[in-house]
Amino acid sequence: MYEKILVPVDGSPTSLAGLQEAIALARVMGSTIKVLHVVDEISFMTSFESSMALTAEVFETLKKAGQDVLQEAETRVRAAGVAVETELYESYSGRVSDLVIAKAREWGAQLIVLGTHGRRGVGRMLLGSDAEQVLRQSPVPVLLVRGG
16 A cells, blocks of 8 residues: 655654554555654754754764664664665755655655654644644655654
8 A cells, every 4th residue: 555655753762653653554565664864953953952053063963863863763674574765864944844745755655654742732832843744734644653
């Protein structure tokens, strides 16, 4: 049914829950999973936790961390016997949700699976919801997997 499943990951337990669900689906359907990690300079610069400037060194650290996240995800998918591709996408502008949708279109994904924190109320208003935006704008079905 779904030959190509796109799974955005950030290394959090929530995104890994999404990955595990995608792996289970892919095993049943014989799908290929594409694991996507977005190195997002804008989110870093505007995050509540960030108090430092984004230097070239910090950006390289973020890219290295993203590569580590992708390697861990690839290892999990391969261990389950599922075909996998990975992509590290460097973003200098735009919302992560828009970039995920663009990559889904570009790759020809037939399903997007992503973990969500399930925030509500003020938490969602303040932090935004990339998962909600992907759900609203996606040209393909989206499976949201709630984290623990």
